[in-house]
Amino acid sequence: MGVGQYLNDLVTGAWSLASGMGVTVRYMFKPVSTVQYPRERLPLPEAYRGHIELIPHEGGHRCVACGECFRTCPSAVIKVQGFKRQASDHTRARYFFIDYSRCSLCGLCVEVCPEKALRFSREYEQAEVSRYGAVVDLMARLHEGGPS
Amino acid sequence: MLNIFSEAWQALLNFFGPLALVLVVGLVVALTYVQINALFLVWLERKVAGHIQLRIGPKEVGPFGVLQTIVDGVKLLSKELITPRPASWLLFVLSPILVFMPVLVPFVVLPFGENLQIRDLNVGLMLIFAFAGLNVLAILMGGWASNNKYALLGAVRSVAQNVAYEIPLLLSAMSVVIMANSLSLRAIVEAQQGLWFVFVQPVAAVLYLVGATAETNRAPFDIPEAESELVAGFHTEYSGMRFGLFFLAEYTNMFIVASVATTLFFGGWRGPIADGPWWFLAKVYLLIFGVIWVRWTFPRLRFDQLMNLAWKYLIPIALVNLLATALILKLVR
């Protein structure tokens, strides 16, 4: 290795380091890109997929408990049970539970629903202290008119 | 019992005179300052790193998060001190203490201001470098005593690195010593009356700063603790305040090498107007900012490349620089 090569290595190396430091110092004076979460929140996209919920419809819901959603659900998250007031009535769903802890948010249930009775909620803060806390009673949510 | 102490104190006073008082007061002040400095530096590092990385760093505790480090310190204090069963416990426990003790000694000779110096020794610079060397011993001890392969690898790397980097550090400091004709730090500052040595000895200054970064195990030379390779290097097994002491020592070491750089190359407490300790501190923290900036810019060197850098570039250049300085001084005088 000649002296020229040696000095050349030294200079190019030092220059590459200096230009790298130039980049970082430029970024130092750029506005920060983080959002301070509990104090600020990002707007949720229109398409956001939370867990499912029943769409309110004329003071109730449209679910007829046909069971298409729980047959399609990849993780068997959904439990729905319907009943008839009289033999001549249509079946209406009375109980609708999901076990959110196993849900993979694929959205297949919403797609297969023949009555279009389901939609995605816009909730994303769902920390619970026990796994039973993750079981959501969709009927209760619907009647409480819980956060949408 | 009390009598013995007071008699001993009396004897010390008689022996050293007022010097003992200065030493004791000075060391207490230094110890306090070490803590405050570490708190501030950790905060500064996190803030600077944050802004370089497009985030804001600590902000919750206190204004701009300045008190965050105190909270972290309390957390460290409250943590359990774990000693691994296969560890050699005496050395394991001793190591963090040994790593922390030597960093206090250089404060005895650091000239913060014209009269703000605990004791001006005529071998001040030697004292600092001698005690900086002890650091390695403690790290080796800690790494070996942990009985952990990662810690051992980290400790071995640390020793090789420190041995290699002390040479350019000393050589570059030497060229300043030749110019100032003294090892006393105050005399070196006095010698920079007109012109700071950084303008006379730019090569030595750069070499010193590179060597100092390596000496304090800072990125890009942080191979002893390289977290992506060795988990946490020599302090893998340390928890709680034992880890805290390593941490404290690292940041204090940063302060010391920056202070020595200020003294050797940047005119110490002298400034354009109103000489005083404020100039000293401003320069020190500016240098530390530079070190932090470097850390958050570069990837880490590999171990053998680190050695190459020392033996192939830094040491030959430092030697040539030293010889040239000596020759020119001989011709001029």
Add this chain to the structure above:
Amino acid sequence: MLRKTLTDDTFYLNMGPQHPSTHGVLRLLLRLDGERIVECEPVLGYSHRGHEHMAQTKSYLRFMPNPSRMDYLAGLMYNHAYCLALERACGVEAPRRAQYIRLICAELNRIASHLLWFGAYLLDLGGFTPFLYAFDDREDILAILGEVTGSRLTYSYCRFGGVARDLTPAFPQMTRAFIAKLRARLADYDTLVSKNIIFINRTKGIGPISREQARDYALSGPNLRACGIGHDLRRVEPCSVYPDLDFQTVTTNQDAGIGDCYDRYLVRMGEMAQSLDIVEQALELIPEGPIRAKGVPQEPAPPPGDYQFSYESARGLLSIYLVSDGSRVPVRMKWRTPSFSNLSILPLLLPGTLVADTVAILGSLDLVIPEIDR
């Protein structure tokens, strides 16, 4: 190797399954002589979930969310590949618009995956800052994909015969803004990383793979292209609407035929720029129209037979082998994932290198462990 007792000065070091740079749960059993590696054995299976078996127990439709979970960094591409495989098996074609939407999303996903790799690789080499810059850019992609698909990591967005949702009006503009931003960023990465002397020293000449070795070990993706073999399934065996688009396969070292970590890095950086071009072109070409094919059954049931489909994922050749008996549940579904083969060359590359190089080589192969284990 596991049971051998050592009599010389070497010792074993267990790197992983919990180690900062084995990304997930790979375990490397290293035999070290000081810092030099004598032998290396990757140990797998720490995140095996049995996806292939799961496929045999549920219908094709219900397996839809699973492929994204194999390679969670390129979830959309796996989702895309699965749908394409099913469509080919059933002889269904998705509408042009849906094909373009899928392609744009998949290419964005490829950029996101490469960006994450870039950040994590620099993290392995000890540079923390590029990691967060890369995440800043990736965040933009995730916001764009979230706008279309509604989720950020495991999308389940492609459907048998189309996609789940149409593009939103904000999408083209968001994407164009992102393309402009990332192009500027790539120049910064060039200054900060590609030209950095420390980075070059850490990667140049480390972990060289020759063309023959790459063929022998069935490497694919950027790792293969870094050895000068211009094999890109998007060009060699194009699926979807790739034939309509104009792009060149990114390779390095066409003549030398040997690729090191730096080449693999360059190929991935080149592919990011290339994917930006592809997305830009696709945004121009995208037609209006429906997003779901008409008259397609809800539950796909391919006619009896064997089907094989290959796809160029972010990490290389992804291949799905399907055996159907005509029912809605597959008899066998074999996934050939790229990282498994890419990992297999590691024991060949490591001996003789240092511990620090292990991290550099391992990182440069861009392994996603859950995709190896499945």
